[in-house]
Every structure is written in structure tokens, then in C-alpha cells.
Amino acid sequence: MTKTYRIGAIGYAHSHMIGNIRAFADCKGRVEFIAAADVKPKTPTEIDGPGTRIGDLHATAKEYGFKLYDDYEKLIDECEMDIALVCCENAYHPFVSEKLLRKGIHVVLEKPFAASMAGALRMARAAREGNAEIIINWPTTWTPSVRLAKQLCDEGRIGKIFKFAFRNSESLGPLGYGQKVTEAQKGGEWWHQHEVGGGALLDYCCYGACLSGWFTEEKPVGAYGLTANFDSHYGNAEDYANILIKYPQSVGLLEGSWTTVNSGVSNGPIIFGLKGTIVCTRDGKVEVYNTRHTSKPDEIIDPPPLPEGRDGLGKEVLHHLDTGEPLHETLALPLNLQAMSILDAGIRSAKSMKMEPVEDAFWCIGPDE
Numbered sequence: 556m557t558k559t560y561r562i563g564a565i566g567y568a569h570s571h572m573i574g575n576i577r578a579f580a581d582c583k584g585r586v587e588f589i590a591a592a593d594v595k596p597k598t599p600t601e602i603d604g605p606g607t608r609i610g611d612l613h614a615t616a617k618e619y620g621f622k623l624y625d626d627y628e629k630l631i632d633e634c635e636m637d638i639a640l641v642c643c644e645n646a647y648h649p650f651v652s653e654k655l656l657r658k659g660i661h662v663v664l665e666k667p668f669a670a671s672m673a674g675a676l677r678m679a680r681a682a683r684e685g686n687a688e689i690i691i692n693w694p695t696t697w698t699p700s701v702r703l704a705k706q707l708c709d710e711g712r713i714g715k716i717f718k719f720a721f722r723n724s725e726s727l728g729p730l731g732y733g734q735k736v737t738e739a740q741k742g743g744e745w746w747h748q749h750e751v752g753g754g755a756l757l758d759y760c761c762y763g764a765c766l767s768g769w770f771t772e773e774k775p776v777g778a779y780g781l782t783a784n785f786d787s788h789y790g791n792a793e794d795y796a797n798i799l800i801k802y803p804q805s806v807g808l809l810e811g812s813w814t815t816v817n818s819g820v821s822n823g824p825i826i827f828g829l830k831g832t833i834v835c836t837r838d839g840k841v842e843v844y845n846t847r848h849t850s851k852p853d854e855i856i857d858p859p860p861l862p863e864g865r866d867g868l869g870k871e872v873l874h875h876l877d878t879g880e881p882l883h884e885t886l887a888l889p890l891n892l893q894a895m896s897i898l899d900a901g902i903r904s905a906k907s908m909k910m911e912p913v914e915d916a917f918w919c920i921g922p923d924e
Contacts, residue, residue, distance in 0.1 A: 564591040566643025567608040579869035591621035594643040645752025646670040656681040667761035670752030672899035699858035713828030721763035721824040722810035747790020754792030759811025764894040767807035775913040780901030798901035
């Protein structure tokens with residue numbers, strides 16, 4: 556008999572919660588939505604409507620039938636769940652997730668893993684103690700061009716990789732998509748509060764931190780971080796960040812910006828090899844360059860669709876839980892611990908203004924992880 560999974564939603568700080576719920580709703584007949592609650596923000600929010608935590612909480616409750624709780628801890632105590640979707644502030648991921656994991660409830664987190672390596676390790680230990688799983692969602696995992704680019708690299712189409720580059724698409728910040736928000740109100744939202752894990756570094760450099768390790772198949776050694784606040788002085792979190800990663804035989808170049816009107820060129824990922832370059836384009840294609848001194852790609856490829864039955868977050872998670880087959884590598888714990896170690900080093904480097912080591916933290920968890 557096919558199992559039906561009971562799902563709760565906790566934390567509406569990140570607007571991606573709506574997309575994650577929809578991804579599980581696509582698994583028709585396989586899920587039951589149980590309850591939802593926000594996590595109390597550091598500063599009471601003053602904004603409402605689509606794309607805000609209050610608006611999204613009530614919209615999803617109405618659409619999917621969640622029972623609303625004022626206290627997420629009471630929800631955890633009272634509701635029987637198989638899976639919890641968690642989209643609270645980055646720094647609150649450990650506090651919310653530990654209790655769920657120790658109860659044996661699988662946690663699907665929206666990227667990034669946490670606000671620090673210490674927080675990520677706390678969750679990893681809790682998952683082991685509760686025999687539950689942490690699954691970190693990345694929108695790029697569901698981008699066919701990224702999957703094809705990795706396949707072409709694995710096939711040796713551009714030779715040995717020596718550089719990986721990725722930056723976010725043009726963005727004026729998480730509250731720059733039509734919400735009617737004053738600067739004072741923006742400053743009161745967690746996105747612009749460094750102490751709860753706000754800022755462009757964690758929000759956007761995280762993508763490249765995960766993908767660079769996946770493409771290069773190397774463990775990072777060290778990282779340089781640079782942060783700046785160009786246009787968001789109502790908050791204390793950066794609105795621009797760079798991380799340069801040193802791998803043993805390659806480098807990663809990551810950029811995150813809340814101040815970019817238009818990128819002008821492809822955001823990538825762009826992968827440089829000793830025999831050529833692969834570019835994921837803005838229109839979802841993959842370009843392969845193997846000829847020197849030309850602006851035209853040798854090949855432009857339309858990526859095939861993602862594997863049927865595993866072409867979305869909900870389907871992938873349920874397939875994994877049903878069959879025991881491994882998750883897509885970008886969603887699983889090992890690569891995400893590595894990505895978090897890069898972000899942690901980048902944050903430390905931005906403060907010290909020197910390269911910071913990326914410690915291999917797996918020994919802190921134990922040999923079974």
C-alpha cells in the first residue's frame with residue numbers, strides 16, 4: 556500500500572515556502588497537509604500581503620487546509636507529521652529543526668542550510684539521534700540546464716575544470732518584487748538583520764557554494780569573503796557579497812547582489828575547463844565553447860526534461876523515502892555541510908579581511924555521517 560505523508564509547514568520568513576508547499580501538492584494523493592505556523596520574528600513585522608510572511612501563511616492555510624497555530628512548538632508537540640517544511644530565518648533553522656529531527660520527523664529546509672557551520676552541525680547531530688533526514692532545497696536543482704551542464708562536464712567536454720563561476724540573477728532584494736514597503740519597514744524585516752542570518756551572502760552566495768563543490772568534485776581548502784552595504788542602510792546586513800573559494804586544483808567565484816538592475820550577461824553557472832567553457836544561458840540553454848577567439852558557441856543544446864517522477868522537490872523527496880534510493884546530491888547532507896563550511900569561512904573572511912580556512916567538519920559529526 557502506498558504511504559500517505561503527513562506534512563506541516565513551519566516558518567514563513569522565506570517566500571519560497573509557497574513554492575515548496577506547491578511542490579508537495581503536486582504529489583496528488585500522496586500527501587496530507589496538517590498544520591502551519593510562523594516562527595516569531597526578532598522584530599514584529601509591519602507588512603502584509605503577497606510575498607510577506609503574514610500574507611503567505613494565511614494564503615497557504617486557505618489553499619491547502621492547514622490548521623493554523625500561533626506557536627510552532629505547540630504544533631510540533633500536538634501534530635503527528637512525517638515531514639516538516641521549514642522556511643524560518645536562517646539563524647533559527649537549528650532551533651526549529653532540532654526538535655523535529657529528534658522526534659523522527661524529516662525536515663525539508665529552504666536554502667541555505669543555516670547561518671553558521673555550528674548551526675548546521677547541531678542539526679546534523681539531531682538528525683542522527685532521531686534517525687531522521689535533513690533535505691536542503693535549492694531552486695537550481697530543478698533547473699534542467701544546470702543538470703545538463705554537469706553531465707557535459709562529467710563527460711569531459713571541456714576537460715579538467717579549473718574555475719566555477721556563479722552569481723544570482725538581477726535582484727533589488729527580497730522585498731523588491733512589487734511589495735509596497737518603506738525603507739523603515741524593510742529595516743525591520745529579518746532579511747536586513749545580520750544577527751538572524753539576513754544579508755546577500757547567505758541568500759545568494761549559497762547557490763554557488765553548493766554547486767561549485769558539485770561541479771569540481773573537490774573539497775574546499777579556504778575562502779576569501781567580501782561584503783558591502785551599497786543601498787540598504789536601513790539594515791545592518793550586507794546587500795552585496797563575493798566569495799572566492801580555493802579548492803586543491805580549482806577555484807570558485809561566487810557573487811550575491813541585492814543591488815543589480817540588470818546583469819547584462821548570463822549569470823551562469825559558467826564552468827571553465829582546460830579545453831573549453833560551458834555556459835548556462837538566461838534562456839535555459841547550454842552553450843559549449845571549445846574554439847579560441849570566437850564569440851559564437853561551438854554548440855547550443857536544449858536540455859532534456861528532468862527525470863519523470865523526480866522532477867520536483869516533493870516528488871524527489873517522496874521517491875527517496877519510498878525507495879531508499881539516494882537523493883539528488885545537491886539536496887543531501889554531505890554536499891550541504893561542505894557548502895555551509897564555505898559560507899562560514901566567507902563570513903569570517905569578510906570580518907578578518909584575509910583568507911580563512913574551510914575546516915572539514917565531518918569528523919565533528921562522526922564516521923557514520
